[in-house]
């Protein structure tokens with residue numbers, strides 16, 4: 107990977123402003139986990155790839171996020187040949203406990219129910235991103251432009267022309283880069299998607315997630331918790347090194363107030379919501395606040411343009427699905443790119459196939475997370491009765507439990523081929 111930074115001065119700080127940057131076959135805008143994964147998936151393709159990231163990646167890596175990676179993501183990372191490098195940075199868990207406020211009907215899922223070694227794996231953003239970046243170091247066909255921000259995309263014949271700026275050096279610099287195909291992996295707000303006229307559809311939940319990391323005296327057994335409260339679901343995910351990641355959904359105003367509490371007051375507020383068997387908490391990190399929403403664009407495809415990951419869809423964090431869907435997009439798109447003849451790369455017909463494959467699969471999971479959140483963030487007695495019934499069925503009917511687990515692990519829907 108060639109690193110082109112806008113920072114001066116260094117031998118690698120090649121500043122092309124305002125001239126043309128070398129043309130590429132695929133330009134990936136956004137080097138979050140989704141953008142980085144696509145670059146990794148295409149590193150042996152022989153295609154010229156540009157990966158463009160607006161945020162200096164040292165800073166980006168400090169983002170306090172952690173993700174559950176489901177089995178489908180494991181298969182994807184195996185397919186692109188990076189799973190062995192990622193695994194040492196992930197905490198596998200074999201048990202998941204699902205509970206509903208005040209109900210004795212706790213459901214336990216185990217890896218055995220799924221027929222795999224683990225139900226899932228929890229990884230922190232920095233560790234996953236750094237591993238993928240290190241894999242790209244040896245990819246001579248990938249050029250990493252960072253920190254450069256894409257400000258516009260214009261289609262000219264059979265090429266798209268991106269305009270990039272960097273405001274990180276003393277003077278504002280601008281550059282042009284042309285590509286056969288531009289991939290928008292630029293996150294939920296996706297300025298590029300907006301510029302290409304692709305409209306998002308969906309709604310905000312009026313809830314936000316307060317996210318924090320807890321250090322505990324010991325973790326045994328290594329278990330993930332999904333705890334449902336009328337105020338919203340709470341995920342408690344095991345991290346490497348006797349730590350847990352708490353993702354606590356609350357009505358927005360309460361979430362803001364809780365996130366602003368000092369460590370002591372925050373822990374006092376949190377403790378009643380945790381599993382009583384969880385080990386003693388020894389420290390708590392800073393708190394981060396994430397508003398929740400459901401969103402999907404009508405079409406993943408524009409002129410020489412395609413959106414993937416959060417730029418195409420967002421869902422409630424319940425069940426930890428968002429990034430897993432994004433990685434599945436990468437899998438499907440990479441397969442499509444690899445089987446498309448070079449002269450047709452970026453042409454609509456090849457991209458439409460990708461859209462057809464991914465749109466409905468993502469819609470299904472988005473709908474499921476929406477249903478879970480509405481069903482459980484609720485005190486209305488008919489809904490309470492329905493969900494208690496559901497929990498009872500999950501506890502008693504093993505094939506149903508296995509079906510739900512396989513759906514959540516991403517194994518029920520056909521894998522990209």
Ligand SMILES: Cc1cc2nc3c(=O)[nH]c(=O)nc-3n(C[C@H](O)[C@H](O)[C@H](O)COP(=O)(O)OP(=O)(O)OC[C@H]3O[C@@H](n4cnc5c(N)ncnc54)[C@H](O)[C@@H]3O)c2cc1C
Nearest residue numbers: 136138140160173174256292293415416426427428429430
């Ligand atoms: C509280 C919370 C918990 C979650 N937990 C889970 C979980 O357990 N499991 C799971 O699967 N998902 C989870 N998710 C969802 C997950 O965080 C997202 O789906 C995932 O991070 C999306 O990755 P991405 O690469 O598409 O977007 P991002 O991570 O947003 O990356 C987009 C990148 O594009 C860059 N960029 C933006 N604009 C430009 C531009 N103009 N030019 C250049 N670069 C640009 C940004 O700087 C950024 O680096 C959770 C979400 C939340 C809010």
